[in-house]
Amino acid sequence: MAAPHYRKVELQSPADFTYLYANTVALSRQKLDLNLPPSATNDDKPDPMRERVRELVDEYITRTFTTASSSISINGLDSSSPAFPFPAAFTAPETVEYEPFDAELAARVSTLYAQLESLTTTVAQLRREAPRKAAKAYAAQLAGLIEEESKEDDELDEQDEDKDEDGNENAESRDRTAQDAEAMDVDVNTGATGSEPASTNAKRRSRRGHPDPAWTLDIPLGTDEEAERWRSGDIAEVYESTLRTLQRLQGEGDAEIGGAAGSGSEGNALATTVGKAERAGRAAEVVESM
Incomplete structure (x- = not known):
């Protein structure tokens, strides 16, 4: 009877497998420091027992991942493939890759930093000058409104003065007319009795014009x-x-x-x-x- 086929654990990249191995080693180091803490002295000599335990634990982890690699496929690669990273990825030295210097990208970064400094300077200048400008604009607007109101008050005062002058002129003209009529009555009624001056005064009062309604002061009570x-x-x-x-x-x-x-x-x-x-x-x- 043939053994049943189980689906393998699929990983997307070798970095996933490396991440699992690195986490396992880091946890083993924590357990080792907890149970066999390093010496508190500054002696550079390693503890033989601690080093032996670390070697045994690392050997066990490597053997475990080697056994499990046959059940893992990385982006379609099996453990039998020569491109499979384990265990060569853990034994090979780490390589650092450097990209070539990009002059255009460096110039762009310099330009962006210059723009950032310019904008920072502009913001600082606005924080210093904006309140002063706003206060001056508000003061100028307030002064303009006050000047307009004063002009309107002056115009109203002038209109009131003109009305008063017109009323005075009308009153003077009415007084002159009444005086002329009174003189004519005196000439016509020469030689009359003593009661005539009273009638003349009554006529004078009746001939005087009515006061201007604007002169009446109406106060609500x-x-x-x-x-x-x-x-x-x-x-x-x-x-x-x-x-x-x-x-x-x-x-x-x-x-x-x-x-x-x-x-x-x-x-x-x-x-x-x-x-x-x-x-x-x-x-x-x-x-x-x-």
Whole structure:
């Protein structure tokens, strides 16, 4: 009866087989150092027992891989093929291959390093200058907006002044017309009784023009109850009591209570006012320095 055929272990390259052998040898060295540690002295003489154990372990590993090589195929090569790497790959000295120097590749690497240095310099320069430029641009834009708003305010003021001048001219012309009409009435009604000056004044008031609606100051007073409180004076009392409370909290209201305590309270109020002025000046300096 013929022996059954088993499929061999297939490897893709000789490096796979070399990797397995190297890992096995490395593990054997770890076990050897664990059970037979090297001497702690600086003596260069090897331990005979340790060297003998290492030789036996290496011989066993080599014999094991030699026996298993008949069941391994590397990229279609069997152990019977002369191109099979084992065990010649483990006994032959390691060879180092060098590629020829590529001038074009070296020039490209130099160019890329130069670009990297240039970009690094550009980034560092932008980190130094970008915040300053952004601050200047923001300040210029803010100054432009402030200038535009000031121009608009000036134009509105000029328009208001023109309206006021036109209203004054209209009022003067109406006054002149009323005076002329009054003079004519005086000439016509010469020799009249004492009641005539009163009628003349009434006519003068009736002939005067109505005021410009723009001159009327319309202030919203809230609800009807709030408007009534404004008219009756209750709101003024509320504001007065509130101001007195604030003065007491600031140390300014004690002067009204007693004469002796008044001087101290005035000093406290003055100190509070000076402190407020100093804090406001410091805040203005901080805002200007930003």
